[in-house]
Amino acid sequence: MRLSRYFLPTLKETPAEAQIASHRLMLRAGMIRQGAAGIYSWLPLGLKVLKKIEAIVREEQDSAGAIELLMPTIQSADLWVESGRYDDYGKEMLRIEDRHERQMLFGPTNEELITDIFRREIKSYKDLPKNLYHIQWKFRDEIRPRFGVMRGREFLMKDAYSFDLDAESAVKSYNAMFVAYLRTFARMGLRAIPMRADTGPIGGDLSHEFIVLAETGESEVFFDAGFDEFDPMAVEAAVGSDLQPVVDQWTSLYAATDEMHDPDSTEAKATKLVQGRGIEVGHIFFFGDKYSKPMKAEVQTSDGQSVPVQMGSYGIGVSRLMGAIIEASHDENGIIWPEAVAPFKVGLMNLTTKDEGCTAACEKLYAKLGAAGVDVLYDDRNVGAGQKFANMDLIGLPWQVALGSRGLKNGVVELKNRATGEREEVAIGEVVAKLT
Amino acid sequence: MRLSRYFLPTLKETPAEAQIASHRLMLRAGMIRQGAAGIYSWLPLGLKVLKKIEAIVREEQDSAGAIELLMPTIQSADLWVESGRYDDYGKEMLRIEDRHERQMLFGPTNEELITDIFRREIKSYKDLPKNLYHIQWKFRDEIRPRFGVMRGREFLMKDAYSFDLDAESAVKSYNAMFVAYLRTFARMGLRAIPMRADTGPIGGDLSHEFIVLAETGESEVFFDAGFDEFDPMAVEAAVGSDLQPVVDQWTSLYAATDEMHDPDSTEAKATKLVQGRGIEVGHIFFFGDKYSKPMKAEVQTSDGQSVPVQMGSYGIGVSRLMGAIIEASHDENGIIWPEAVAPFKVGLMNLTTKDEGCTAACEKLYAKLGAAGVDVLYDDRNVGAGQKFANMDLIGLPWQVALGSRGLKNGVVELKNRATGEREEVAIGEVVAKLT
Numbered sequence: 001m002r003l004s005r006y007f008l009p010t011l012k013e014t015p016a017e018a019q020i021a022s023h024r025l026m027l028r029a030g031m032i033r034q035g036a037a038g039i040y041s042w043l044p045l046g047l048k049v050l051k052k053i054e055a056i057v058r059e060e061q062d063s064a065g066a067i068e069l070l071m072p073t074i075q076s077a078d079l080w081v082e083s084g085r086y087d088d089y090g091k092e093m094l095r096i097e098d099r100h101e102r103q104m105l106f107g108p109t110n111e112e113l114i115t116d117i118f119r120r121e122i123k124s125y126k127d128l129p130k131n132l133y134h135i136q137w138k139f140r141d142e143i144r145p146r147f148g149v150m151r152g153r154e155f156l157m158k159d160a161y162s163f164d165l166d167a168e169s170a171v172k173s174y175n176a177m178f179v180a181y182l183r184t185f186a187r188m189g190l191r192a193i194p195m196r197a198d199t200g201p202i203g204g205d206l207s208h209e210f211i212v213l214a215e216t217g218e219s220e221v222f223f224d225a226g227f228d229e230f231d232p233m234a235v236e237a238a239v240g241s242d243l244q245p246v247v248d249q250w251t252s253l254y255a256a257t258d259e260m261h262d263p264d265s266t267e268a269k270a271t272k273l274v275q276g277r278g279i280e281v282g283h284i285f286f287f288g289d290k291y292s293k294p295m296k297a298e299v300q301t302s303d304g305q306s307v308p309v310q311m312g313s314y315g316i317g318v319s320r321l322m323g324a325i326i327e328a329s330h331d332e333n334g335i336i337w338p339e340a341v342a343p344f345k346v347g348l349m350n351l352t353t354k355d356e357g358c359t360a361a362c363e364k365l366y367a368k369l370g371a372a373g374v375d376v377l378y379d380d381r382n383v384g385a386g387q388k389f390a391n392m393d394l395i396g397l398p399w400q401v402a403l404g405s406r407g408l409k410n411g412v413v414e415l416k417n418r419a420t421g422e423r424e425e426v427a428i429g430e431v432v433a434k435l436t
Numbered sequence: 437m438r439l440s441r442y443f444l445p446t447l448k449e450t451p452a453e454a455q456i457a458s459h460r461l462m463l464r465a466g467m468i469r470q471g472a473a474g475i476y477s478w479l480p481l482g483l484k485v486l487k488k489i490e491a492i493v494r495e496e497q498d499s500a501g502a503i504e505l506l507m508p509t510i511q512s513a514d515l516w517v518e519s520g521r522y523d524d525y526g527k528e529m530l531r532i533e534d535r536h537e538r539q540m541l542f543g544p545t546n547e548e549l550i551t552d553i554f555r556r557e558i559k560s561y562k563d564l565p566k567n568l569y570h571i572q573w574k575f576r577d578e579i580r581p582r583f584g585v586m587r588g589r590e591f592l593m594k595d596a597y598s599f600d601l602d603a604e605s606a607v608k609s610y611n612a613m614f615v616a617y618l619r620t621f622a623r624m625g626l627r628a629i630p631m632r633a634d635t636g637p638i639g640g641d642l643s644h645e646f647i648v649l650a651e652t653g654e655s656e657v658f659f660d661a662g663f664d665e666f667d668p669m670a671v672e673a674a675v676g677s678d679l680q681p682v683v684d685q686w687t688s689l690y691a692a693t694d695e696m697h698d699p700d701s702t703e704a705k706a707t708k709l710v711q712g713r714g715i716e717v718g719h720i721f722f723f724g725d726k727y728s729k730p731m732k733a734e735v736q737t738s739d740g741q742s743v744p745v746q747m748g749s750y751g752i753g754v755s756r757l758m759g760a761i762i763e764a765s766h767d768e769n770g771i772i773w774p775e776a777v778a779p780f781k782v783g784l785m786n787l788t789t790k791d792e793g794c795t796a797a798c799e800k801l802y803a804k805l806g807a808a809g810v811d812v813l814y815d816d817r818n819v820g821a822g823q824k825f826a827n828m829d830l831i832g833l834p835w836q837v838a839l840g841s842r843g844l845k846n847g848v849v850e851l852k853n854r855a856t857g858e859r860e861e862v863a864i865g866e867v868v869a870k871l872t
Contacts, residue, residue: 005503006503007503007505007566007568009557033553033556033557035507035508035511035512035549035552036510036511036512036538036540039508039510039511039512040508041505041506041507041508041549042505042506042507043505043553044503044504044505046505047504047505050506065441067441067442067443067480068480068483069443069477069478069479069480069482069483070477070483070486071471071477071478072471072475072476072477072573072590073509073542073573073590074472074475074530074542074590075471075472075475076471076472076475091535094510094532094534096530096532096542098530098577099527099577099579102472104472106509106510106532106542113471113477116471117469117477117479120445120469121443121445121469122445130443132443137509137573139510141534141535143535153510154508154509154510
């Protein structure tokens with residue numbers, strides 16, 4: 001992509017309203033713009049990252065055997081009355097009346113709607129287990145939206161719902177998501193620790209939060225130093241394999257958020273405790289028949305009985321993850337994208353646009369990198385080199401390639417690794433090989 | 437995908453509420469389920485097709501030089517007051533009040549919001565032209581939603597917005613979209629004819645509707661038989677190339693919807709008129725400064741003047757297209773998917789699940805097709821062969837591969853082309869080669 005044709009409105013100044021690094025950097029790097037309090041437009045650079053995060057989430061859900069569908073944003077209030085949550089949910093639910101004065105709402109979560117879909121179509125134990133998920137925009141009318149996409153009102157969430165005949169099978173479904181979550185966050189370059197959590201308004205008695213460690217995280221967390229030894233990517237989670245040992249390992253060590261932490265407990269005392277800060281990026285629940293019972297989502301067992309299905313739900317804050325990644329990976333000059341979610345792999349800078357030879361060499365390199373399948377953002381604008389370097393550091397692409405008149409004379413570009421800051425001169429003819 | 441693990445709730449009976457073929461077939465083929473009037477959940481098979489349609493739309497927008505971003509579903513009412521459309525829009529706009537009693541709405545279209553983004557960031561003619569698009573869920577509170585996804589309330593739309601310094605340049609942006617639309621619909625196997633249209637509530641003085649021809653279309657259309665000779669895929673629309681001759685060709689012949697048709701006009705009389713039925717799938721507008729003037733979206737010209745930008749907008753009904761494709765391509769047994777948008781390329785049926793040898797042969801074939809990159813839906817259920825054949829015809833995958841005990845003895849499968857109905861026996865070892 002040529003920067004002169006792209007839409008990347010970067011800001012030199014730090015916007016006054018932004019209190020945390022990810023919010024500041026997403027505004028400055030031209031990734032988002034606020035439309036109304038807690039509601040954002042995703043500009044092209046931000047959308048590209050959002051889609052990469054979404055793709056990783058989707059791949060790991062698919063690998064874990066979950067099936068994708070898509071529920072609408074607007075729901076009828078009737079189902080929420082049926083489950084008993086319509087009054088419970090309070091003002092965070094965006095309530096809407098349509099032209100025929102029917103009560104509707106913008107879905108903050110989908111337990112009711114998926115339970116309704118399930119009960120209309122699935123009647124037999126033979127069709128179980130099932131795990132259905134979607135990736136859809138949700139709305140929660142936060143009283144004080146803040147921190148950019150970290151606590152917005154309209155946000156993108158992946159939510160999966162599992163349906164099993166009995167609790168034993170439901171725990172297997174829970175474990176599959178547990179392991180998929182470990183893999184999902186690790187693939188984005190994040191260190192996430194599952195912590196036993198309060199079930200809150202979703203309900204149920206088994207629940208874990210996945211907390212990403214970041215110095216600027218929203219809440220204090222306490223965990224065993226032993227988590228350092230665990231490698232989430234070591235787990236190959238084939239559909240149907242027994243994941244209990246993996247879950248046992250990851251839940252064998254002490255880990256608690258501020259609210260759940262008890263420094264005087266035996267477990268906490270037995271631990272080599274590390275204190276840090278964290279950001280919640282995922283939350284999983286097993287809640288049995290909490291929804292299936294009042295909503296009569298029942299299946300026939302092999303001996304002809306009708307029983308309510310055992311359910312769990314599994315959320316990942318897809319748009320929030322972008323904030324978490326930036327909080328975990330930035331420096332004073334800007335964002336440092338892990339390659340798996342970087343909007344472009346390479347930023348190519350023409351440092352001397354007035355030199356026709358230099359421009360021709362840049363154009364040729366841009367074309368060659370494109371032909372080799374490398375996704376490049378090419379800064380072809382007529383602005384100073386200093387501005388180009390500062391912009392590239394700000395938007396944080398993994399690799400920077402700078403070519404100016406001086407380099408051209410020697411037949412070299414300067415190649416910089418954004419994460420390490422290392423620079424090296426590379427012969428122009430070797431750039432493509434180096435980056436593929 | 438194994439059908440036993442998938443979620444594909446097909447229906448034998450025709451649902452009473454469905455009046456047109458696409459609505460009936462999408463319900464029967466387990467592609468959608470209604471949540472509330474005109475609001476649908478997309479079940480896995482429907483979502484797969486929706487994503488394929490969306491991908492084609494996206495590719496052609498990108499090829500035409502448009503840049504993707506993503507605006508939120510919920511907008512502040514303020515911008516609509518500023519443009520003067522807040523009162524005009526009437527009850528079709530879903531109006532919402534948030535917890536702080538601020539007036540919000542679920543976007544039915546995005547002229548105001550994109551104009552706001554533009555005016556905050558772009559100040560100079562040097563940054564023009566720009567074409568920004570998104571693919572996002574919209575809501576129009578239709579008084580009587582009907583015909584399934586053809587006239588729903590929550591629907592997926594691609595909307596692009598072009599910004600140019602002057603009308604001459606704006607017409608080039610218009611032409612680029614005109615040609616992109618011809619290509620987009622042709623790639624989905626649709627025959628679409630651009631027809632001069634009324635600009636309605638969007639405004640402006642240049643506008644075309646793209647109408648897909650289908651016997652069951654919603655409106656009557658009249659067009660010159662000469663359109664038969666035109667090939668939309670003959671147009672290679674490189675960014676920046678002069679497309680006026682292509683647009684001139686496609687607008688040189690008479691074409692009008694019922695409302696615009698005048699049988700007594702000179703043009704209509706000079707035409708070899710064909711009468712048919714059609715479905716609107718796209719609509720493009722050039723409306724100059726209708727929004728940029730009241731909203732003060734101005735840029736500096738090269739001689740330092742401030743002028744309002746010249747704008748156009750370009751919509752494609754992405755979810756509606758699915759209905760249009762089915763209306764244009766089905767028979768009495770079900771849907772006939774054009775390969776470009778088919779949810780799976782191949783349906784593999786095990787006709788004798790009780791025969792272990794047959795099951796083993798099917799499993800092997802399924803694995804081999806998957807390894808060759810062929811997307812297969814594998815009917816491994818314990819149900820009768822008749823039900824399997826009927827289901828496959830209903831969901832309309834381009835190719836059916838049937839293997840039973842009898843075929844296995846002779847080492848052959850039956851391969852059926854869904855569109856032509858042709859069947860042939862193919863040696864088991866040659867199936868993969870035949871389908872790749």
